[in-house]
Amino acid sequence: MQKPAPQHHTIHGKAVTGIQTGQGSDLVILHSLLTDARAFDLVLPELARHHRVTLLNLPGFHGSDPIDASWSAYNSWIADAVAAFGVHDGFTLLGNGFGGSLALGYALAYPETLSKLVICDAAAGFPEQGKQAFRVMAEKVATGGLGAIAEIAANRVFHPAYLAAHPTAIEERREALMLIHPDAFQAACSLLVEADLIPQCRSLKLLTLVICGELDAATPPVLNRAIAEAIPHARYVELPQIGHCPPLEAPQAFLDALNS
Numbered sequence: 001m002q003k004p005a006p007q008h009h010t011i012h013g014k015a016v017t018g019i020q021t022g023q024g025s026d027l028v029i030l031h032s033l034l035t036d037a038r039a040f041d042l043v044l045p046e047l048a049r050h051h052r053v054t055l056l057n058l059p060g061f062h063g064s065d066p067i068d069a070s071w072s073a074y075n076s077w078i079a080d081a082v083a084a085f086g087v088h089d090g091f092t093l094l095g096n097g098f099g100g101s102l103a104l105g106y107a108l109a110y111p112e113t114l115s116k117l118v119i120c121d122a123a124a125g126f127p128e129q130g131k132q133a134f135r136v137m138a139e140k141v142a143t144g145g146l147g148a149i150a151e152i153a154a155n156r157v158f159h160p161a162y163l164a165a166h167p168t169a170i171e172e173r174r175e176a177l178m179l180i181h182p183d184a185f186q187a188a189c190s191l192l193v194e195a196d197l198i199p200q201c202r203s204l205k206l207l208t209l210v211i212c213g214e215l216d217a218a219t220p221p222v223l224n225r226a227i228a229e230a231i232p233h234a235r236y237v238e239l240p241q242i243g244h245c246p247p248l249e250a251p252q253a254f255l256d257a258l259n260s
């Protein structure tokens with residue numbers, strides 16, 4: 001399958017980019033902060049066999065302009081972006097990492113627009129240690145640019161066994177990070193520090209699947225299980241020996257979890 005050409009839209013004077021491919025029910029995907037939309041390249045052909053997939057570039061990524069660091073701003077951005085791409089109510093929303101947190105925030109704000117929510121290796125809120133990690137990354141980016149956190153990013157996205165088997169992973173993370181707008185990265189870190197969505201989850205009546213890699217160091221299983229336990233009737237699937245980004249690290253296991 002040849003990857004479709006990016007689409008560009010302008011919303012309230014700001015650029016939004018992404019790709020759309022496939023036919024069937026609408027599936028909208030939000031990528032992680034420490035990867036980008038290319039993390040879904042290995043699963044996109046299979047997903048596009050059953051869905052019209054809209055893979056958005058989050059604010060600050062690959063031509064999408066940065067936005068304000070607030071939950072309401074990101075919720076509105078998602079609503080406007082899916083409308084610009086012609087996605088109608090009743091779509092499935094899937095998010096990984098930061099994209100998973102955003103997907104959850106959007107679902108809490110606009111549950112009536114969704115048919116299903118899929119959270120992959122994300123968090124509704126972080127303990128103090130997790131918050132401090134985002135503060136440190138934001139500070140390093142402010143003083144040294146995105147390249148300064150390449151090693152940190154690789155160690156959060158991948159577990160030691162994966163890094164040992166893929167010695168180019170850190171440089172690949174550096175290349176991906178250098179394409180992110182620094183202001184957008186810092187805005188995302190700020191948003192994740194203040195995240196506290198668990199109390200709202202208890203009232204969410206939406207078909208929800210939570211997937212998590214057993215070895216995820218960025219958003220470990222305990223944080224993903226907290227989401228699944230807070231949302232009534234949510235289902236939790238843990239993937240053995242996999243880290244923070246299953247679509248990139250273990251595409252077949254990720255697809256199997258989606259279809260389980």
